[in-house]
Amino acid sequence: IEGVAGTRSVNLCTTRWRLPGLVEEGICYINELNEMVMLKEPKSWKEIQRISDVTIRDRWNAACDAEIQGLKDANVYRLVDRPSGVRCIPLVWVFKIKQPKAGEEIGRFKARCCLLGNIMLASDQDFASPTPRLSTLRYLLSWAAKEGAAVFSADVEQAFLSAPPAEPIYATFPPGYEDPNGKVMFLLKNLYGSTTAPYMFNNYLSNCLIAQGFTPNPLDVCLFTKMVEGSLMMVLCYVDDSAAAHINPKCLDDFYTTCGTAAGGGFRFGQLERSITRFLGFDIFRDPHGFIVSQIPLIEKIFKAAKPYMLLGTETDYTSTPIAKDTTLNSDRPVDVSALNASDREWLARFPYREILGAIGYVALGTRGDISYAYKTHGRWSSGYNRDHCMSLLSFVRYLYQSRELPLILCDTPGPLIGKCDADWNGTGSSQSTSGYICFDGAAPLSWAARTIKASARSTAEAEFMSMCATSTELVYLKRFIESIHNSILRPVGLLPRFMDVADAEQLGHIPSLDDSAVAVLRAQEGIGLDLPPQPVIFTDSMAGKAVAEKKWVSDRMRHIRYSLNFIKSYIASGDLKLAYMKGVDLCADVLTKPFGARYNSKGEQMDSFVKHRREILGHSYYKPQQAGLGRLKLVRVDRASMQS
Numbered sequence: 001i002e003g004v005a006g007t008r009s010v011n012l013c014t015t016r017w018r019l020p021g022l023v024e025e026g027i028c029y030i031n032e033l034n035e036m037v038m039l040k041e042p043k044s045w046k047e048i049q050r051i052s053d054v055t056i057r058d059r060w061n062a063a064c065d066a067e068i069q070g071l072k073d074a075n076v077y078r079l080v081d082r083p084s085g086v087r088c089i090p091l092v093w094v095f096k097i098k099q100p101k102a103g104e105e106i107g108r109f110k111a112r113c114c115l116l117g118n119i120m121l122a123s124d125q126d127f128a129s130p131t132p133r134l135s136t137l138r139y140l141l142s143w144a145a146k147e148g149a150a151v152f153s154a155d156v157e158q159a160f161l162s163a164p165p166a167e168p169i170y171a172t173f174p175p176g177y178e179d180p181n182g183k184v185m186f187l188l189k190n191l192y193g194s195t196t197a198p199y200m201f202n203n204y205l206s207n208c209l210i211a212q213g214f215t216p217n218p219l220d221v222c223l224f225t226k227m228v229e230g231s232l233m234m235v236l237c238y239v240d241d242s243a244a245a246h247i248n249p250k251c252l253d254d255f256y257t258t259c260g261t262a263a264g265g266g267f268r269f270g271q272l273e274r275s276i277t278r279f280l281g282f283d284i285f286r287d288p289h290g291f292i293v294s295q296i297p298l299i300e301k302i303f304k305a306a307k308p309y310m311l312l313g314t315e316t317d318y319t320s321t322p323i324a325k326d327t328t329l330n331s332d333r334p335v336d337v338s339a340l341n342a343s344d345r346e347w348l349a350r351f352p353y354r355e356i357l358g359a360i361g362y363v364a365l366g367t368r369g370d371i372s373y374a375y376k377t378h379g380r381w382s383s384g385y386n387r388d389h390c391m392s393l394l395s396f397v398r399y400l401y402q403s404r405e406l407p408l409i410l411c412d413t414p415g416p417l418i419g420k421c422d423a424d425w426n427g428t429g430s431s432q433s434t435s436g437y438i439c440f441d442g443a444a445p446l447s448w449a450a451r452t453i454k455a456s457a458r459s460t461a462e463a464e465f466m467s468m469c470a471t472s473t474e475l476v477y478l479k480r481f482i483e484s485i486h487n488s489i490l491r492p493v494g495l496l497p498r499f500m501d502v503a504d505a506e507q508l509g510h511i512p513s514l515d516d517s518a519v520a521v522l523r524a525q526e527g528i529g530l531d532l533p534p535q536p537v538i539f540t541d542s543m544a545g546k547a548v549a550e551k552k553w554v555s556d557r558m559r560h561i562r563y564s565l566n567f568i569k570s571y572i573a574s575g576d577l578k579l580a581y582m583k584g585v586d587l588c589a590d591v592l593t594k595p596f597g598a599r600y601n602s603k604g605e606q607m608d609s610f611v612k613h614r615r616e617i618l619g620h621s622y623y624k625p626q627q628a629g630l631g632r633l634k635l636v637r638v639d640r641a642s643m644q645s
Contacts, residue, residue, distance in 0.1 A: 039056065041096060082182065083184075115192070131222060141290075160192050164190065165200065169187040229248060241279065291410045294407035299400055301359070323595045324395070411442075414442050415443060422464075422467060436590075445617060476576060589613075
């Protein structure tokens with residue numbers, strides 16, 4: 001109810017909802033008679049013709065006409081007689097109401113012609129289009145926040161039509177647009193649904209960007225960089241969606257204008273946003289101090305799917321933790337299906353455990369690092385679960401829904417690239433430990449994970465050492481990735497081995513020892529590399545694990561650990577990484593390795609630590625989100641002293 005404390009107003013014309021007792025959901029439309037009508041996405045062209053509302057039927061028909069006209073304008077096909085002995089692939093309609101943008105009453109009606117790729121013959125070119133890592137998107141936004149760069153986003157209309165098919169394809173016309181003479185399409189360009197379309201479009205897009213002077217990143221081929229007017233421009237591509245960042249917005253306008261010309265690829269952009277608001281399912285708000293990233297619509301959709309399976313009255317129970325300490329999910333005993341009664345087996349067959357968990361996985365990977373451990377733990381039982389596991393998953397969904405307005409913040413607070421890791425020794429019933437890490441660019445979270453350590457650790461020190469190794473793998477990748485982006489301003493440093501001498505002592509200011517990294521000695525000797533950023537730091541709360549990693553030799557107690565885990569020693573010796581100690585109460589990676597609190601109404605010191613660590617993992621260390629009216633958010637400075645007390 002608008003204006004009443006504890007409630008929030010929702011525009012039913014821009015939010016998917018459903019009436020009680022109905023399975024299908026949709027959005028509202030106020031017709032000419034001032035009646036509220038729920039819109040649903042049609043399943044076929046015939047269903048459109050049965051819509052009684054003339055306005056809505058005309059909008060769907062107009063969307064179909066626009067799609068067919070777009071195929072003609074793009075010279076996608078040539079009319080030919082139906083060939084004998086050759087399979088003609090049917091074209092089908094796919095309809096979608098796009099999410100409304102600001103100022104729109106109803107979202108855009110979208111009609112798409114798609115090939116039935118499932119009946120196409122196998123091809124040697126059946127390769128998927130590469131997709132970027134989510135850490136790449138987060139770094140682009142983090143860099144833009146710190147540099148004050150503008151970020152545009154755009155999607156290419158009928159993107160797959162830009163590239164030719166890898167092999168000859170014949171197709172029939174979609175329903176409602178059949179050729180009166182019985183002719184069929186011979187495709188000159190790809191259509192959606194084709195097994196080779198993503199791969200061929202990615203090749204075409206990459207070649208067009210390279211022709212404009214962009215360089216694909218060697219570690220993430222979906223990111224392209226170029227120096228424009230003395231400043232870096234980054235373009236991130238996810239199939240037909242793109243995000244571009246540059247200090248000067250005019251350079252971004254010129255870039256997209258060039259892409260629309262024949263020389264730039266002839267791409268047609270459906271919606272060009274001059275301030276990114278939505279990308280890859282993320283809602284993104286720009287603030288002078290950074291970016292606010294959330295996935296509220298997806299979380300609400302997950303809750304709607306899980307709500308029918310919650311016990312009556314429990315859907316509103318307050319849940320303060322994603323996974324409880326009193327849960328049975330860490331047991332090593334597999335589910336005995338034969339011991340279940342018929343009622344349980346029937347209920348479990350209907351319960352969408354994998355579907356709910358899969359949707360939660362995108363939230364955990366995208367914006368909510370605080371649920372990584374709960375997601376990992378519930379994932380262990382995706383192949384065999386009972387009612388206890390399902391009840392725990394429903395509690396997980398309640399926590400996620402009740403905290404859905406906690407966004408990820410990528411702020412402009414500067415700082416080095418650092419990682420924080422932790423391990424929970426022997427925390428599962430199968431005698432395996434859990435490793436968790438998170439990497440920051442300043443205060444902006446870039447990457448995080450909670451994983452089960454496959455090798456058995458005999459002590460806490462061994463588990464912590466293995467966690468450091470996993471963190472170093474990700475941190476070194478991010479370091480090299482960032483250096484590859486800024487290679488025009490940061491020179492690589494070559495490490496040349498030579499003996500230390502008296503001159504080194506004068507230049508270093510002390511007698512060289514094994515604690516001096518090769519980079520520090522080389523800087524003193526040659527005076528180069530002074531413009532390099534400080535080496536990434538891994539924070540750990542294990543002094544024993546830190547000592548093992550920093551040793552120049554393999555400890556007797558660690559001889560059984562595989563040699564591949566000892567590569568962290570070479571990174572420390574070369575100066576690529578540095579280890580630092582941090583008290584466990586201040587290490588936010590703790591929430592990535594173990595459960596916190598009880599299932600309902602958790603209180604006490606442990607929950608205070610969980611809330612404190614959650615703030616840091618979500619990037620709320622320096623700024624917190626605040627409602628600014630009209631559904632907008634803004635960042636306000638937090639009192640660091642009060643947060644740490």
